Amino acid sequence: MEHAGKHALVTGGGTGIGKGIAVALAEAGAEVTITGRRADTLAEVAALHPRLHALVMDVDDETSVRDGIAKAAAARGPVQICVANAGIAENSPFETTTLDTWRRTMSTNLDGVFLTFQAAMATLGPQDNGRMIVISSIAGVRGLKNAIPYTVTKHAVIGLIRGLSEEFMRRPITFNALCPGYVDTAIVRNQLLGLMRRFGVDEQGAIDMIAKGNRHRRLLEVDETTGAAMWLCSDAARSVNGQTIQISGGQV
Ligand code: NDP
Numbered sequence: 706m707e708h709a710g711k712h713a714l715v716t717g718g719g720t721g722i723g724k725g726i727a728v729a730l731a732e733a734g735a736e737v738t739i740t741g742r743r744a745d746t747l748a749e750v751a752a753l754h755p756r757l758h759a760l761v762m763d764v765d766d767e768t769s770v771r772d773g774i775a776k777a778a779a780a781r782g783p784v785q786i787c788v789a790n791a792g793i794a795e796n797s798p799f800e801t802t803t804l805d806t807w808r809r810t811m812s813t814n815l816d817g818v819f820l821t822f823q824a825a826m827a828t829l830g831p832q833d834n835g836r837m838i839v840i841s842s843i844a845g846v847r848g849l850k851n852a853i854p855y856t857v858t859k860h861a862v863i864g865l866i867r868g869l870s871e872e873f874m875r876r877p878i879t880f881n882a883l884c885p886g887y888v889d890t891a892i893v894r895n896q897l898l899g900l901m902r903r904f905g906v907d908e909q910g911a912i913d914m915i916a917k918g919n920r921h922r923r924l925l926e927v928d929e930t931t932g933a934a935m936w937l938c939s940d941a942a943r944s945v946n947g948q949t950i951q952i953s954g955g956q957v
Contacts, residue, residue: 709734712781717791719746721890725931731756738777764791764817774824787825789818790840807854814858835878836938843886843953870947879946886953889924919954
């Protein structure tokens with residue numbers, strides 16, 4: 706119960722990586738606000754634990770984020786743990802990537818993190834401890850072909866946490882990024898379908914294609930990102946600040 710009495714907020718907490726972290730934080734005692742655009746998905750996850758609280762919030766919409774986080778803080782206190790996890794991934798070659806795709810990806814994966822962190826930090830007093838975590842990607846530390854907007858946003862959020870770790874040096878808040886390789890969630894399942902269609906391979910063939918950079922030749926499981934996030938939230942990680950942690954089976 707290390708996090709008893711704390712309020713945590715996880716964007717995209719109704720599915721995949723965010724859901725894993727949200728449930729673990731609730732089990733560790735935190736009151737956890739989980740956000741996303743789908744009320745039904747959030748309600749199903751909130752039913753899993755009495756300390757999980759659903760909040761419909763679209764990170765593409767400034768008012769939705771600012772009002773949503775202020776409302777959650779009014780109900781459950783300052784957001785001492787904030788996991789900016791909501792994100793989208795669209796694949797296309799650079800030449801055919803549209804400006805719409807570029808802007809949509811920037812809006813969700815970059816502007817959404819900026820707004821989430823700013824609104825969450827506005828709930829903290831000068832002495833409050835804080836853990837700000839962004840879910841970047843292995844695409845935040847290396848190039849990923851056919852996913853240029855995604856790669857750019859995942860690099861950019863690393864710049865964000867590095868800058869914030871300098872700007873808030875005197876405050877007891879840490880800013881870190883997790884950089885997973887391919888994790889078995891909806892985002893990756895969608896990519897597998899695309900590969901199966903494009904290359905005429907079965908599901909295992911598609912998994913083999915995207916997992917070939919992982920030295921263990923497999924997709925990561927959600928509990929692996931959960932474990933890293935829980936460590937960053939722990940007291941033991943209080944001096945880990947401005948860092949990127951790769952969880953990728955050694956993929957470089
Ligand atoms: P999911 O598709 O399961 O999760 C994405 C989440 O983001 C959903 O819960 C979705 O909720 C939410 N979301 C998307 N757009 C918005 C929006 N505009 N406003 C609010 N919420 C939004 O996939 P993952 O769990 O895999 O992805 C989580 C994060 O992890 C993403 O940032 C992704 O880039 C990153 N990541 C994933 C990897 C992987 O291999 N799976 C690898 C590296 C990083 P809803 O649709 O209800 O709004």
